Amino acid sequence: MIVERTRTQAAVGDAERWTAHNYHPLPVVVAQAEGAWVTDVDGRRYLDCLAGYSALNFGHRHPTLIAAAHAQLDRLTLTSRAFIHDQFATFCRELAELCGKDLVLPMNTGAEAVETAIKVARKWGYQVKGVPDGQATIIVADGNFHGRTTTIVSFSTDPDARDDFGPYTPGFKIVPYGDLAALADAVDDTTVAVLIEPIQGEQGVVVPPPGYLPGVRDLCTQRDMLFIADEIQSGLGRTGETFACDHEGVRPDMYVLGKALGGGIVPVSTVAADRSVLGVLRPGQHGSTFGGNPLACAVATEVVRLLRTGEFQRRSAELGVRLHAGLRSLVGEGLVAVRGRGLWAGVDIDPALMTGRQACERLAERGVLAKDTHGSTIRLAPPLVIEAAEIDHAIAQLAAVLR
Incomplete structure (x- = not known):
């Protein structure tokens, strides 16, 4: 029986073959994105809770920024x-x-x-x-x-x-x-x-x-x-x-x-x-x-x-309260510490449970993207356009991973 590879598997294999291994990315191959969400080459959607290490504070393809780029490209x-x-x-x-x-x-x-x-x-x-x-x-x-x-x-x-x-x-x-x-x-x-x-x-x-x-x-x-x-x-x-x-x-x-x-x-x-x-x-x-x-x-x-306008600073401050409250509720339930400000958090997972890499892999399986750093620590930095319900969703997926 011949099992065909998914487009994701093929793209990951090609990247491994043709690029220097200076990164160890998660096996997610993004093809499209908008706001706080990305879609991979197989059509699966993920909530982006990394935002390009803060490069995507305004979300993917913010219409004002895209319009400015298009206008300038023509000139x-x-x-x-x-x-x-x-x-x-x-x-x-x-x-x-x-x-x-x-x-x-x-x-x-x-x-x-x-x-x-x-x-x-x-x-x-x-x-x-x-x-x-x-x-x-x-x-x-x-x-x-x-x-x-x-x-x-x-x-x-x-x-x-x-x-x-x-x-x-x-x-x-x-x-x-x-x-x-x-x-x-x-x-x-x-x-x-x-x-x-x-x-x-x-x-x-x-x-x-x-x-x-x-x-x-x-x-x-x-x-x-x-x-x-x-x-x-x-x-x-x-x-x-x-x-x-x-x-x-x-x-x-x-x-x-x-x-x-x-x-x-x-x-x-x-x-x-x-x-x-x-x-x-x-x-x-x-x-x-x-x-x-x-x-x-x-x-x-x-x-x-x-x-x-101050809008994005306010969103980060207000939604950050929700993010950190949700994360702190998991301390003792698989998390050992939470740090950060606004929509930025460092989360220490009990190393007896899993590594940060394993946590991020399991989160990706549940449709949430984050990135590990230094052992059992992961970072969360969602775009500032994220909604309250999406923050709750991300925390619920983390809680499921920790169980």
């Missing part, structure tokens, strides 16, 4: 930064205003934006703070995830991200996340910046203790250092505020943004800072062929305008 898609296009200044101005900063520097990926922030901080340290050339240091936190370039993995504490990619880039000090005293002890005259995630996403949606972010802000001010907030995953409405730093009234010197800024359509990232910081760059010292391209700017401008 102009790329010029390079050798010229100025008609979408560029509008995007930069509106994002700068949203961030409360003077300037933005557009790039493409989150890792590019982090690299940009590192370069700017070092140059600022030499030209403004007066650190001797070649001696600038930046303090980071353990458990961080800022990307996977050679420089960034040099200060990662995740063996999968770091091992066998040396020699590593010097100039970084690693301290425990959330430990203000350890951070203060690490500062010296060469320290030009502190680079942290206001909430650590890849580590399992770890929220620092109250007062930590204000303490970092105060320390940076006192010791003449830049506070760089990597809000690539936590920013743009994900936690119930525009930025995760807003929960404690903190304004960093630099915002590093990405993921949701592209509306789930194109890669867009930026660094936003005042002129006293970004003004250290001169022509030819940094750039990207595709950074700030017309298509990216057209879509990202509409993202900024969606955020200006």
Whole structure:
């Protein structure tokens, strides 16, 4: 008897055959999507509770963003930064205003934006703070995830991200996340910046203790250092505020943004800072062929305008209460801990029951998509367009998996 493979099985097999194995995806092959739902090549629907690691904060194919992309595709898609296009200044101005900063520097990926922030901080340290050339240091936190370039993995504490990619880039000090005293002890005259995630996403949606972010802000001010907030995953409405730093009234010197800024359509990232910081760059010292391209700017401008209404921040805050209440009800019923803010949660499963990977596989079988990280932890980050009943559905499926 010959058993024909499903389209999913065939596509998974082809991917295994023809691509480098730098990811270990769930065996789900998505063909279409809208809002909070995706459909695979065999016609099965799934509730997307990962949202592209926050790249899809506004859901799949948000009509406003799709319309902006279509309109721009018919006009102009790329010029390079050798010229100025008609979408560029509008995007930069509106994002700068949203961030409360003077300037933005557009790039493409989150890792590019982090690299940009590192370069700017070092140059600022030499030209403004007066650190001797070649001696600038930046303090980071353990458990961080800022990307996977050679420089960034040099200060990662995740063996999968770091091992066998040396020699590593010097100039970084690693301290425990959330430990203000350890951070203060690490500062010296060469320290030009502190680079942290206001909430650590890849580590399992770890929220620092109250007062930590204000303490970092105060320390940076006192010791003449830049506070760089990597809000690539936590920013743009994900936690119930525009930025995760807003929960404690903190304004960093630099915002590093990405993921949701592209509306789930194109890669867009930026660094936003005042002129006293970004003004250290001169022509030819940094750039990207595709950074700030017309298509990216057209879509990202509409993202900024969606955020200006406050609707998505409110949805995340209000529906986040429902999400976290539902998850906390499962503590002791297979869950051992729940963390997070807004529509973002890290969930620790009793390791005696299953791994995070097994939990995500079983959730997928029940039509809910999530992603594991670090052993028995899974992350939930549904699009901000998700409805209350859909949150309840996701929690019910998780409860069934845990039984």
